[in-house]
Amino acid sequence: MKAMIIKQLGSSDVFELADKVTPIVKSGHMLVEVKASSVNPLDTMLRSSDTPWSANLPEVLHGDVAGIVTEVAGDVGHFKVGDEVYGCAGGIAGIDGALAEFMLVDVDLMAHKPKSLSMKEAAALPLVSITAWEALQNKLAVKEGDKVLIHGATGGVGHIAIQLAKYFGANVTATSMAKNIAVAATLGADNLVNVAEQSVQEYVEQYTDGVGFDAIFDTVAGENIQRSFEAARFNGGVATTLPIENVLQVALKSLSFHSVLMLIPMVEGINRSAHGEILTKVAELVDLGLVKPLLDDSDFTIWQVADAHARLESGKAVGKIALTA
Numbered sequence: 001m002k003a004m005i006i007k008q009l010g011s012s013d014v015f016e017l018a019d020k021v022t023p024i025v026k027s028g029h030m031l032v033e034v035k036a037s038s039v040n041p042l043d044t045m046l047r048s049s050d051t052p053w054s055a056n057l058p059e060v061l062h063g064d065v066a067g068i069v070t071e072v073a074g075d076v077g078h079f080k081v082g083d084e085v086y087g088c089a090g091g092i093a094g095i096d097g098a099l100a101e102f103m104l105v106d107v108d109l110m111a112h113k114p115k116s117l118s119m120k121e122a123a124a125l126p127l128v129s130i131t132a133w134e135a136l137q138n139k140l141a142v143k144e145g146d147k148v149l150i151h152g153a154t155g156g157v158g159h160i161a162i163q164l165a166k167y168f169g170a171n172v173t174a175t176s177m178a179k180n181i182a183v184a185a186t187l188g189a190d191n192l193v194n195v196a197e198q199s200v201q202e203y204v205e206q207y208t209d210g211v212g213f214d215a216i217f218d219t220v221a222g223e224n225i226q227r228s229f230e231a232a233r234f235n236g237g238v239a240t241t242l243p244i245e246n247v248l249q250v251a252l253k254s255l256s257f258h259s260v261l262m263l264i265p266m267v268e269g270i271n272r273s274a275h276g277e278i279l280t281k282v283a284e285l286v287d288l289g290l291v292k293p294l295l296d297d298s299d300f301t302i303w304q305v306a307d308a309h310a311r312l313e314s315g316k317a318v319g320k321i322a323l324t325a
Helices: 041-048 119-123 126-139 156-167 178-184 200-208 222-231 248-252 264-268 273-287 302-314
Strands: 002-005 016-019 029-039 064-072 084-088 102-106 110-112 147-151 171-176 191-194 213-218 232-240 256-259 321-324
Touching: 002 302, 029 119, 029 302, 041 302, 064 102, 064 119, 064 126, 084 119, 084 126, 084 273, 110 273, 119 321, 126 156, 126 213, 126 232, 126 273, 147 156, 147 222, 156 171, 156 213, 156 273, 171 178, 178 191, 191 200, 200 213, 200 222, 213 222, 222 232, 222 248, 264 273, 302 321
Parallel strands: 147 171, 147 213, 171 191, 213 232, 232 256
Antiparallel strands: 002 016, 029 064, 029 102, 029 321, 064 084, 084 110
16 A cells, blocks of 8 residues: 655655555454545654654554545444544554555544545544543533633634533633634634733633633643633633643642643553544534534645645644545
């Protein structure tokens, strides 16, 4: 089979086309003909820099995949040949990913694709949907009536988090850069903050009567995490997907602070079935019209993955960059 592989870390031009042996199905797995994938910041990080997973980085990157089942192991009962599926199931920890004609996947990490989406649209969802679900439900326990702040409205994780938080019954305030305000306004948040025009103090006063938000999901982090701490109420909760340095405000406001790393089940083999369960629920919400992926207007194939990575790294993408096979 054809595959885009890397043999060394570096810029996006390290990808090269190669022939690889088509994977052989093993217990608990199935073979998927890749129809689409998508680019996550994780993929560019794994390609370009040393990480905790670099020692056993596979040649074939990208976890997100949508495709058609072509073969299943004898012990797999809930998928069959011909099923359309999606998931985040490789591209890290020695597991080859989706930049190939076929991908061997653990069935626990997969779900049936939303019927109402194309393969390209479905491939944009797995990593970001699982991340947003784990942050809002497993960590922050968002519930009916909570006032939730989500930073990064039009980002890959942020735009899904807005829609899921609304489904969970929250009153959602989302932040966006000025250039993306028009797109952000289409995502269903109750309140939208242009970070170039409003200070934290101003929007906390406007949308929480000065009390602060019950739960904050910061998909931007870096220096922005201090704004999240400032915007949280006393005894509130903050979650992020990225490393941070100064956590003094966590102590001073008695915050519950959460790190979200959706890779753990896949990398460590812990409770992998939870990911398939989340994706099954997300597919239901998509087909009910409650969740919809925001796709960047770029058009790449997986064989143009170098260009897709360059687009993400340029900062010009709005929403997810998805690739077709």
